Amino acid sequence: MFMHRLRQGAAALAIATGLLVPAHQVFAAPETLTIALPGDFPSLVPSDDTSPLGFNYRLNVFDQLTVIGKDGKIGPRLATEWTASDDLLKWTFKLRTDALFHDGSPVTAHDVEFTARYILDNPKSPTRTFLRLVDSVKAIDDHTIEFTLNQPYSIFERQISFINVMPKDYHTKVGEEGYAKAPIGSGPYKVVNWVKDDRLELEAFDKYWGGAPEVKKAVFRPIPAEASRATALMSGEVDLVTTLPPALVDTLARNDGIEVKTVPGSRVMFLGFNSNAAPLDNPKIREAIDIAIDREAITQGLLRGLGRATGMMIPPNNVGYNPEFVATKQDMARAKQLVAESGYAGEPILFDYPSNNFVLANEIAQAIAGYLTEAGLKVELRPAEFTAFFPQWTQTAFPSLYMFAYGSTQYHADTILTSMYSTGGRVYRLNPEIDALVAEQKRERDPVKQAEIISRIFKIGAEDRDNVPLYDEFFAVGMKKDLGYEAWPDGFVRLYEFR
Amino acid sequence: MLYFITKRILQSILTVFGVVTVAFFLVRLSGDPSLLLLSADATQEDIAAIRDAMGLNRPIWVQYLEFIGNALQGDFGNSIRQNSPAMSLVLERVPATLELALTSFAVGIGLALILGTIMRITRKVWLREAIMWIALARQAFPVFSFGLLMILVFSVGLGWLPSLGRGSWQHLVLPALTLGSYELALYLRLFNASLATEQRQDYVRTAYAKGQGRLQVIFQHMLPNALLPIVTVAGINLGLLLGGAVVTETVFSWPGVGRLIVQSVSQRDFPVIIAGVFLLSLIFVVINLIVDLLYSVLDPRVRF
Numbered sequence: 001m002f003m004h005r006l007r008q009g010a011a012a013l014a015i016a017t018g019l020l021v022p023a024h025q026v027f028a029a030p031e032t033l034t035i036a037l038p039g040d041f042p043s044l045v046p047s048d049d050t051s052p053l054g055f056n057y058r059l060n061v062f063d064q065l066t067v068i069g070k071d072g073k074i075g076p077r078l079a080t081e082w083t084a085s086d087d088l089l090k091w092t093f094k095l096r097t098d099a100l101f102h103d104g105s106p107v108t109a110h111d112v113e114f115t116a117r118y119i120l121d122n123p124k125s126p127t128r129t130f131l132r133l134v135d136s137v138k139a140i141d142d143h144t145i146e147f148t149l150n151q152p153y154s155i156f157e158r159q160i161s162f163i164n165v166m167p168k169d170y171h172t173k174v175g176e177e178g179y180a181k182a183p184i185g186s187g188p189y190k191v192v193n194w195v196k197d198d199r200l201e202l203e204a205f206d207k208y209w210g211g212a213p214e215v216k217k218a219v220f221r222p223i224p225a226e227a228s229r230a231t232a233l234m235s236g237e238v239d240l241v242t243t244l245p246p247a248l249v250d251t252l253a254r255n256d257g258i259e260v261k262t263v264p265g266s267r268v269m270f271l272g273f274n275s276n277a278a279p280l281d282n283p284k285i286r287e288a289i290d291i292a293i294d295r296e297a298i299t300q301g302l303l304r305g306l307g308r309a310t311g312m313m314i315p316p317n318n319v320g321y322n323p324e325f326v327a328t329k330q331d332m333a334r335a336k337q338l339v340a341e342s343g344y345a346g347e348p349i350l351f352d353y354p355s356n357n358f359v360l361a362n363e364i365a366q367a368i369a370g371y372l373t374e375a376g377l378k379v380e381l382r383p384a385e386f387t388a389f390f391p392q393w394t395q396t397a398f399p400s401l402y403m404f405a406y407g408s409t410q411y412h413a414d415t416i417l418t419s420m421y422s423t424g425g426r427v428y429r430l431n432p433e434i435d436a437l438v439a440e441q442k443r444e445r446d447p448v449k450q451a452e453i454i455s456r457i458f459k460i461g462a463e464d465r466d467n468v469p470l471y472d473e474f475f476a477v478g479m480k481k482d483l484g485y486e487a488w489p490d491g492f493v494r495l496y497e498f499r
Numbered sequence: 500m501l502y503f504i505t506k507r508i509l510q511s512i513l514t515v516f517g518v519v520t521v522a523f524f525l526v527r528l529s530g531d532p533s534l535l536l537l538s539a540d541a542t543q544e545d546i547a548a549i550r551d552a553m554g555l556n557r558p559i560w561v562q563y564l565e566f567i568g569n570a571l572q573g574d575f576g577n578s579i580r581q582n583s584p585a586m587s588l589v590l591e592r593v594p595a596t597l598e599l600a601l602t603s604f605a606v607g608i609g610l611a612l613i614l615g616t617i618m619r620i621t622r623k624v625w626l627r628e629a630i631m632w633i634a635l636a637r638q639a640f641p642v643f644s645f646g647l648l649m650i651l652v653f654s655v656g657l658g659w660l661p662s663l664g665r666g667s668w669q670h671l672v673l674p675a676l677t678l679g680s681y682e683l684a685l686y687l688r689l690f691n692a693s694l695a696t697e698q699r700q701d702y703v704r705t706a707y708a709k710g711q712g713r714l715q716v717i718f719q720h721m722l723p724n725a726l727l728p729i730v731t732v733a734g735i736n737l738g739l740l741l742g743g744a745v746v747t748e749t750v751f752s753w754p755g756v757g758r759l760i761v762q763s764v765s766q767r768d769f770p771v772i773i774a775g776v777f778l779l780s781l782i783f784v785v786i787n788l789i790v791d792l793l794y795s796v797l798d799p800r801v802r803f
Contacts, residue, residue: 039762042580049580050538123552129541180582196591197754197762198664223663223752224762227647235654235662387765391534394546406539419540 030483032217035493036229036238040197040222044183045176046164047119050126052409055492056220056242060202062164062185065093065112065145066157070488072317072411074157078107078165078186088152088443091160095143099209101167102184109139114168116147130162152443154450155319158410188213188496197222202495213496233258233478240483242491244476246304246359252478259481262305265473266489267407268313269358271368272467274400275429279344285377286465288338289401292375293368294330299471302363307471312458313416315472317489319447320413320454325462327469335375348380352392353403355383359473365403396426405473409490413454414442421461429466507791511784518780522773523566527559532579532767553579566773575777576770580763585770589756589778595665596755599674599747600740606679608733611686618687619694619717634684646677646750663752674751678744682736689732693725700724727797734790738783 041057043049049058067077079093099107116137119125135150149156165186171179183191188210189202200220206212221238223229230248232238234255244252244260253260271289273280280286295309309327314320349372353365362383369379379401384392391397393404408415419425422438437457444450461467477487488494533549550556569576575585614634618627637645653673654662661670697703698721706716745757756775763771 042766043582045582048582050536123548126536126538126541126549128548129538129545132542132545176582195665195754196588197758198752221663221752224749224758225643225752228650228663228750228752231647231650231655232663235650235658237654237662385765387535387767388529391531394534394537394539394541408540409538415540419542424542424544 030215030239030498032219033215033240033495033498034219034221034238036221036223036232036241038222038226038229038243039224041200041220043180044191044194044200045180046166046183046185047115047122047125047127048180050129050162052490052492055409055490057200058164059187059492060189060218060495061183061187061191062166063099063107063187064161064164065095066161068158068161068411070317072319074155074161077161078112082157084154084156084445088154088156088445089149091147091149091156092140093145093147093160095145096209097143099186100207101170101186102190102205103167103170104207105167105169107165107167107186108142109145110142111168112145112165113137113139114171115163115166118166118171119163127163130159133159154442154445155410155412155414158412162409189218208496210496213498215495215498218495230478233480236480239480240485240493241478242475242487242493244478246306246476249304249306249476257481259479259483261477261479261485261487262474263477263487263491264308264315264317264489265407265475265491266315266317266409266411267405267473268310268315269307269364269403269405269470269473270313270467271470272398272402272404272426273428273465274396274398274402275464275466277400279342279347279349280400282342282344283465284338284342285344286468288335288342288375288377289372290328290465290468291331291338292335292371292377293328293470294371295327295471296330298364298367302360302367303471303474306359306474306476308474310469310472311462313420313461313467313469314413315407315489318408318411318413318416320451320458322451322455322458324455325458327471330371332371332374339376344377346378348378349401350382350399351379351401351403352382352384352389352398354386354389357386358405359475361403368403393426396428403470407473407490411489413458414438417441417454417457420467421457427466429464431460431464434460504788504792507788511788514784515777515780519570519773519777520563522776523563523769524559526764526767526769526772527562529767531555532769535766536579570773570777575774578763578771579768580766580771585768585774586778588771589759589774592754592756592759593778595753596741596744596748596757598665598671599678599744599753599755600737602671602675603679603740603744603747604733604737606675607682607686607736608729610680610683611690611729614683615687615690615694616717616722618691620714631684631687634680634687637680638682638684642677642681642746643750645681646673646747649673649677650750665754674747674753677750678740678747685732686729689728690725693728694721697721697724723797727794730793730797731790734786734793738786741779741782 037053037056039053041054042051046058046062063078065077065079067075069075078095078099080096082091082093084091095109101107116131116134119127119131120134133149133151133153134147136148138146140146167184170184188205188208190205192203193201202218204213204216223232226245229241230244230252233241249260252258273286275281299307299309311327312321312325351365351369353361355361365381369381372379417438421427422435423430434457437453441450441453444453475491479485533546533553533555537545537549577583578585578588581588614630618630621627650662650673653660660672664670703716703720706720744755745761747753748755748758760772760775
């Protein structure tokens, strides 16, 4: 118990000082590993699925050209090196020559070309989002692939890491339906058996170019009920649970054979404003909302440490993070004064938020509503089930105030800037200055200059207060003692990391 | 009889048709699968393109007519999430659901008959009270908490039985007990009340007068007659067990139809939802029909 506290304390210290866990942690590898997930994979065809849950499958069974590391840096996977033309329109990737698909055939540039074309030609594929800037793709030779973009994009190398390479010959031979039943990739694990909603069994691919993985057999088990995931860990039926609710953290940590770790996540919880509509079109009211909230009370009191108050819309592990953006401190007196000055007439502020998929979403929304009420605002809580909430978010359909958490799977500020700050994203009040800057950082090749532009945009955003960041999400991982697993900020399990 | 059966079958078809139509419009109006399919950083153009490809931009009545046309030929469309026919996805889960529902059904009825008969035979008031209390206490527990309690005792504490998934008979024990014992109190009350009613009947008095023993009267004469109301309720319950086992399937991570439908609702996977709803309503209606027919077998006085 003491060691556990010590470790948690050390982790908190490391986070507080901005240190990150080493990129390649070494774990003791069990022979078989059973992992509890909240649901099953929608599909085993990588071009059919963009769900976060599916990363647990795709990262292990498939290779991508590049890979984003735990520290947010981009690194090689199937591609050993790559270059972009000066105008950032032509991207050329050199592939490694020793990669094999699970059927033993070599991975070539033709497979990459096939995969990209297959996705681009299929309007129903949700992964087209990741290739939307691709104008054309061409295999130059067996191990060189070239992408031509329709607009400059300095971090295309990150976006391409979401494309999972499928084998051209095999796919052509078995067809779409055959491939869905028996998918193969070139990743460190092969699919052995999939019983929908019960288990997905994977087996180590001994001929993987990166060496045979140490964990020989892995089983993903979809367990929809939070409490059942916890009891499965207690009974020893699973070895690892990737997300635990805060209420169960203490109970599980008291259990002798179980270790619980708190890990910084990749999303930031924020409040969004429809600044076009009264009363939130009034900057004084937006400011009053910002400073009325006690972020420390929420992260420490409600979330019990599963969050860190923040002043930026991206977490520290993202490219573009700038520690100079500090969390707003609560100042209730000033908030009340602002409301009084604003000419607010007591019209209700509708507060939309997703009631599931977020840790303690209801409690946090209620706490915020409490602060706003104290400041003199009238708030009407409007919880919605996530699947009803999310489309409203995508279509910028909220009438006034909303709460949401969002993070970049690219570990880069660009995702957030594109989807939440510039025209075409989930933006209520368009700002041509921000649009220009966002486009500029996409073209900028120098990381230092790019970071400067990013900070400038966030600075404008912080002054406009169209979004107000609340806290970085943390999550709790439960595992068998001695497993020593170090979770990634995104929470996805890379089985090949066990060494 | 033939007239009755024909009429009931026609009614059943109409019911299923109505249920499917309501389900179609409800799910269509409640959300958009394309937005849930795309990643969070998809642009408005991405959304428009995928909606177009999925045919969601057409008027809803056109989509409905097309759906009905195809459904009449047995084609419920392809799942939006998984690239395979919706109906086959649902049918894949049917064995798991049937297994759980029928076992739970047998557990529930079996326990009710055994305990109910004991309550009738025994002269010990405390035993009668105890059985009823246990059954009521069980029903007072929500399925979810009772399931967790079973897991904590038998999987975590004693380590006897698995807490999740499907496979061996051991996997079936906890979910079947959880689901099957839920209606125990209801069955017991019903069974008791109906035994008590039979007790006052003339034929029982006659049997006693002929010198038959108490047990013989109960088993030979009263029991078959007392079963009638149980059959009615149990039949409806079997339908509920098939479609309403969602909570049990969730606690025990049982890969059944209920969980598939709930999951599909959260993803707005229309074809799968509708295929599932169709199948469940069909089963429900068929069971009701069978119950009606069973009536005439159990009680020859019932004639249609």
